[in-house]
Amino acid sequence: xxxxxxxxxxxxxxxxxxxxxxxxxxxxxxxxxxxxxxxxxxxxxxxxxxxxxxxxxxxxxxxxxxxxxxxxxxxxxxxxxxxxxxxxxxxxxxxxxxxxxxxxxxxxxxxxxxxxxxxxxxxxxxxxxxxxxxxxxxxxxxxxxxxxxxxxxxxxxxxxxxxxxxxxxxxxxxxxxxxxxxxxxxxxxxxxxxxxxxxxxxxxxxxxxxxxxxxxxxxxxxxxxxxxxxxxxxxxxxxxxxxxxxxxxxxxxxxxxxxxxxxxxxxxxxxxxxxxxxxxxxxxxxxxxxxxxxxxxxx
Numbered sequence: 272x273x274x275x276x277x278x279x280x281x282x283x284x285x286x287x288x289x290x291x292x293x294x295x296x297x298x299x300x301x302x303x304x305x306x307x308x309x310x311x312x313x314x315x316x317x318x319x320x321x322x323x324x325x326x327x328x329x330x331x332x333x334x335x336x337x338x339x340x341x342x343x344x345x346x347x348x349x350x351x352x353x354x355x356x357x358x359x360x361x362x363x364x365x366x367x368x369x370x371x372x373x374x375x376x377x378x379x380x381x382x383x384x385x386x387x388x389x390x391x392x393x394x395x396x397x398x399x400x401x402x403x404x405x406x407x408x409x410x411x412x413x414x415x416x417x418x419x420x421x422x423x424x425x426x427x428x429x430x431x432x433x434x435x436x437x438x439x440x441x442x443x444x445x446x447x448x449x450x451x452x453x454x455x456x457x458x459x460x461x462x463x464x465x466x467x468x469x470x471x472x473x474x475x476x477x478x479x480x481x482x483x484x485x486x487x488x489x490x491x492x493x494x495x496x497x498x499x500x501x502x503x504x505x506x507x508x509x510x511x512x513x514x515x516x517x518x519x520x521x522x523x524x525x526x527x528x529x530x531x532x533x534x535x536x537x538x539x540x541x542x543x544x545x546x547x548x549x550x551x552x553x554x555x556x557x558x559x560x561x562x563x564x565x566x567x568x569x570x
Contacts, residue, residue: 272320272321272326273313273317273318273319273320273321274302274308274312274313274316274319274320274321275313275317275319277298277302277321277329278295278298278299278302278313281294281297281298281301281333281336282294282295282298284333284336284337285297285298285336285337288337288339288490288491296310297336297342298333298336300342300346301329301332301333301336301342301345301346302329304346304348305325305328305329305332305346306321306322306325306329332345332346339489339490339491339494339495340491340495341364341491341492341495341496343358343364344358344359344360344364344495347359349364349365351365351369351370351407351411352370352373352374352407352411352415354410354411354414354439354442356405356406356407356410356437357405357433357436357437357438358405358433359429359433360495360496360497361427361429361430361432361433361497362404362405362427362429362430362433362434362497362500363404363405363476363496363497363500363501364496365405365407367559368532368558368559368564369407369408369476369532371558371559371564371565372408372474372476372530372532372565373407373408373411373412373415375530375556375565375567376398376408376412376472376474376530377411377412377415377416379472379528380396380398380412380415380416380419380471380472381415381416383396383471384396384416384417384418384419395418395419395420395449396416396418396419396420396471396472397419397420397421397422397468397469397470397471397472397524398412398413398416398419398420398421398422398470398471398472398473398474399421399422399423399424399467399470399472399473399474399518399522400412400421400422400423400424400451400474400475401424401458401473401474401475401477401515401518402424402425402458402475402476402477402478402500402511403423403424403425403430403431403434403453404425404427404430404433404434404476404500405430405433405434405437406423406433406434406435406437406451406453408423408474408476409421409422409423409434409451409453410434410437410439410451412472412474413448413449413450413451414439414442414443414446414448415448416448417446417447417448417449418447418448418449419448419449420449420452421449421451421452422451422452422453422454422467422470423451423452423453423454424453424454424455424456424458424465425453425455425456426455426456426457426458426499427455427497427499427500428455430497430500431453431455434451434453435453454467458475458477458511458514458515458518459510459511459514462517462518462521462522463521465518465522467522468522469522469523469524469527470522470523470524470527471524471526471527471528472527472528472529472530473515473518473519473522473523473527473528473529473530474529474530474531475511475515475530475531475532476531476532477511477512477514477515477531477532478499478500478501478502478503478511479503479508479511479512479532479533479534479537480501480502480503480534481502481503481504481505481508481534481536482502482503482504482505483505485502508534508537509537509540509541509544512531512533512541512544512545512566513544513548515529515531516544516545516547516548516550517548519545519548519550519568520548520549520550523569523570525570526569526570527569527570528567528568528569529545529550529566529567529568529569530565530566530567530568531565531566531568532564532565533555533563533564533565533566535562535563535564536563537563538555538563539555541555541563541566542554542555542566544566545566545568549570550568550569550570551570552568552569552570553566553567553568553569554566554567554568
């Protein structure tokens with residue numbers, strides 16, 4: 272089979288689920304993962320023939336994609352903040368919006384690190400990632416703030432296995448960064464027994480999509496990504512943000528900063544949760560779609 276013919280067939284199979292350009296990109300990602308081609312191979316080599324040994328695996332993967340299963344789960348990985356992360360159906364697929372949170376956290380953490388170095392203070396920047404999932408936030412800040420002590424928590428043992436299984440040994444060796452520690456913990460539980468001391472940064476991408484919003488969601492999200500990491504009840508949509516505020520009240524250092532993702536519809540109510548918890552410097556921050564997406568807070 273010619274590569275261009277497989278791409279055409281695959282795109283056609285997926286067009287009922289995605290816009291044509293997105294369907295084509297998904298097929299191109301599959302080909303790159305399975306047979307090592309580039310997004311332009313079929314253009315510069317129109318007679319490129321897919322070897323017989325690859326046909327069956329490609330078709331099997333295409334069948335999975337045709338059910339709506341995300342390409343990231345099919346190939347078992349995704350890119351986030353310039354790094355390749357392993358993902359499974361036990362964890363959310365990291366979103367571009369969360370990269371914004373990481374970038375801001377890296378700015379704050381790096382500035383704090385430089386200040387301490389300037390004053391001869393060797394105390395490391397300490398960061399807590401609540402609801403860590405794949406560990407994408409924890410690993411990203413650890414790799415970009417050398418020497419930072421990062422702890423990631425999640426209630427899901429399966430998610431914790433994914434987070435701990437991320438392979439960045441080469442990056443750690445190159446940068447001198449320290450691998451995050453991961454601990455199973457329920458953010459809805461008591462922070463006082465956590466046992467890791469205080470933190471300079473507390474970050475989180477908790478569940479925040481209301482159950483009533485499910486009707487507007489694509490099947491590739493609704494049918495495949497873990498609901499426990501996505502949804503909150505309509506009658507208590509800020510359940511996790513109150514918990515994060517409680518953990519932050521207990522564990523955030525006096526001059527520390529917190530950053531959490533929020534539902535775009537709940538910007539002001541979410542901000543008030545943190546104000547009511549004693550964080551007078553709480554602000555709503557927008558994403559690149561100009562939607563309320565984060566609360567940044569400090570004492």
